[in-house]
Amino acid sequence: MSLRYLLTRILTGVGVMWGVVTLVFLLLRVAPGDPARLILGPSATAEQVDAQRHQLGLDRPVVEQYGAWLSRVVRGDLGTSIATGRPVGAMLAEAWPATALLVSLSLLLSYILGILLALVQADASGTKVDTGLSIASVTLYAMPSYWLAVVLVLAFAYWWRVFPAFGAQGLDAEFLSPVGRLGDRLRHLALPLVTLTLIGIGGIARYVRGSLVDLQGSQFLTVARAKGLSRRAVLLRHALPNALIPVLILLGLSLPALFSGAVFVEAIFAWPGVGRLLVSAVQARDYPVVLAATTISAALVVLGSLLADGLVAMADPRLRDAVDA
Amino acid sequence: MRDGRARFGVACLVVLALIAVLAPWISNGDPALQRDVVATRFLPPLTTDVNGMFHLLGTDRLGRDVWTRLAFGARVSLGVGLLGVSLSLLIGVLVGGVAGASRGVVSKGLLAMTDFALALPRVVLLLLLATLWAPGVLLVVVVLGVTGWMPVARLVYGEVRKLMTQPFVESAVAMGASRRRVLGRHVLPNAMTPVIAAAALGVGNAITLEAGLSFLGVGVQPPAPSWGGMIASGRDALINAPWVAIAPGVALVLVVVACTLVGDALQARNDA
Numbered sequence: 051m052s053l054r055y056l057l058t059r060i061l062t063g064v065g066v067m068w069g070v071v072t073l074v075f076l077l078l079r080v081a082p083g084d085p086a087r088l089i090l091g092p093s094a095t096a097e098q099v100d101a102q103r104h105q106l107g108l109d110r111p112v113v114e115q116y117g118a119w120l121s122r123v124v125r126g127d128l129g130t131s132i133a134t135g136r137p138v139g140a141m142l143a144e145a146w147p148a149t150a151l152l153v154s155l156s157l158l159l160s161y162i163l164g165i166l167l168a169l170v171q172a173d174a175s176g177t178k179v180d181t182g183l184s185i186a187s188v189t190l191y192a193m194p195s196y197w198l199a200v201v202l203v204l205a206f207a208y209w210w211r212v213f214p215a216f217g218a219q220g221l222d223a224e225f226l227s228p229v230g231r232l233g234d235r236l237r238h239l240a241l242p243l244v245t246l247t248l249i250g251i252g253g254i255a256r257y258v259r260g261s262l263v264d265l266q267g268s269q270f271l272t273v274a275r276a277k278g279l280s281r282r283a284v285l286l287r288h289a290l291p292n293a294l295i296p297v298l299i300l301l302g303l304s305l306p307a308l309f310s311g312a313v314f315v316e317a318i319f320a321w322p323g324v325g326r327l328l329v330s331a332v333q334a335r336d337y338p339v340v341l342a343a344t345t346i347s348a349a350l351v352v353l354g355s356l357l358a359d360g361l362v363a364m365a366d367p368r369l370r371d372a373v374d375a
Numbered sequence: 376m377r378d379g380r381a382r383f384g385v386a387c388l389v390v391l392a393l394i395a396v397l398a399p400w401i402s403n404g405d406p407a408l409q410r411d412v413v414a415t416r417f418l419p420p421l422t423t424d425v426n427g428m429f430h431l432l433g434t435d436r437l438g439r440d441v442w443t444r445l446a447f448g449a450r451v452s453l454g455v456g457l458l459g460v461s462l463s464l465l466i467g468v469l470v471g472g473v474a475g476a477s478r479g480v481v482s483k484g485l486l487a488m489t490d491f492a493l494a495l496p497r498v499v500l501l502l503l504l505a506t507l508w509a510p511g512v513l514l515v516v517v518v519l520g521v522t523g524w525m526p527v528a529r530l531v532y533g534e535v536r537k538l539m540t541q542p543f544v545e546s547a548v549a550m551g552a553s554r555r556r557v558l559g560r561h562v563l564p565n566a567m568t569p570v571i572a573a574a575a576l577g578v579g580n581a582i583t584l585e586a587g588l589s590f591l592g593v594g595v596q597p598p599a600p601s602w603g604g605m606i607a608s609g610r611d612a613l614i615n616a617p618w619v620a621i622a623p624g625v626a627l628v629l630v631v632v633a634c635t636l637v638g639d640a641l642q643a644r645n646d647a
């Protein structure tokens with residue numbers, strides 16, 4: 051990738067981020083309700099509200115407020131939570147590892163199993179196996195995560211009591227041996243991970259199968275078959291690598307998911323990650339937390355699309371040359 | 376449509392639409408009807424309560440009929456999904472069409488706006504808007520529309536650019552038709568096929584998101600029946616009365632599968 055291309059992309063990304071930060075500022079201005087009153091609650095006197103407004107800088111001109119907001123975001127100061135009074139940055143930093151662990155594992159499993167499923171379907175193309183797996187993947191893909199989570203809890207936590215229904219560790223975790231603690235963590239991870247992975251498999255299998263089907267009839271596959279290669283070799287050595295290029299884009303685009311990709315699932319399983327923090331912030335109308343999460347997610351979308359382009363350019367020499375030219 | 380899967384999808388959607396339209400006549404008539412709560416709550420499916428009322432899918436914690444709430448909830452889900460997607464189609468076709476038909480600053484500006492909007496994380500943005508404004512059906516529709524138009528705009532832009540070089544468009548221009556007329560009468564109608572396929576997929580997505588917001592309590596507000604809200608309220612009674620949460624979930628899965636199958640079939644026919 052040429053330096054000039056990279057610089058243009060980075061500058062565009064910075065422009066997009068500036069737009070997001072500005073949009074968030076504007077949304078906050080046009081939204082009904084006074085943030086100062088929201089912080090103090092309904093019983094505050096007018097003087098208290100005025101004092102709070104002054105402290106928040108809400109009594110200053112809008113342009114000045116915008117400048118202050120921009121400089122705070124640039125310095126990485128994400129504000130203070132209304133509900134807890136703690137810095138939002140610290141709250142998100144505490145919650146993030148749990149989300150990253152859950153989502154990265156589920157992405158890994160979804161991609162591996164989804165691609166495998168698509169290969170099985172492509173190998174059995176047109177047969178009943180293909181149709182059956184297609185129905186299964188569409189159904190999984192269509193399942194809302196919050197509902198699948200509820201059904202899995204019913205099945206595996208109440209009817210067949212094998213996994214805990216919520217939390218990241220048991221109440222007795224501190225008294226367990228290191229091995230016991232690991233087992234406890236894994237058992238708590240099981241249901242949220244299975245929920246996210248099943249839905250992920252559905253989407254990825256559909257996507258990869260689609261791109262494998264699109265390749266059917268391409269000349270390079272005909273040549274490979276004419277050389278006398280087996281069906282499986284054609285599929286694995288020739289069709290799959292080409293079908294995976296669009297999957298790389300998908301992988302880059304899943305970067306933001308590592309931060310906020312499990313909102314519903316975390317809320318249901320009380321998984322102590324960013325998603326659960328976000329949902330409780332929404333319900334408490336704790337807008338500084340939601341604002342910070344929006345800004346970070348948007349930054350990750352920008353980074354993710356940059357990453358996707360980079361991955362594709364590395365994998366596909368034709369595009370690499372096109373970008374360099 | 377010859378494809379059996381597509382036919383299944385269309386049939387599902389027709390049945391669900393009929394249920395939504397005919398809700399008052401094929402159910403108990405009032406989704407919020409409560410009588411003696413203690414005597415009628417958590418009745419299992421296929422039971423008749425003390426008032427002689429039959430409950431096809433049982434009752435919830437307030438003794439309300441699950442089938443009635445499901446049927447009336449279909450109005451909310453399908454309505455919000457269709458309206459949200461219609462709004463995103465309107466914005467997307469407008470932005471994509473104008474960007475495709477014009478040159479220079481206008482086109483570049485509209486495309487940059489589309490790329491910018493694509494960088495906004497949809498679920499998080501939905502949550503943000505629901506935090507700042509009072510939740511309600513109208514907000515959900517607007518938010519779904521405003522956060523869903525970008526893929527449509529991209530699609531329409533590509534189609535319009537392709538069509539603008541076609542002989543029939545060039546001859547319309549040569550005959551002196553205004554740019555607006557060329558776009559509205561000749562180009563856009565021909566660019567709509569892939570857009571309709573994308574819209575079918577979008578409706579499923581919008582319905583899931585609406586139910587998700589209602590599930591979190593920031594979408595359609597109770598006592599109005601919505602599938603997401605029903606799943607949320609059924610979650611607390613999962614062990615005693617699993618039907619309360621399972622019935623709306625099955626309905627959601629069906630509607631999304633149906634939209635996906637129809638969208639896939641339309642797309643395949645378009646590519647062929």
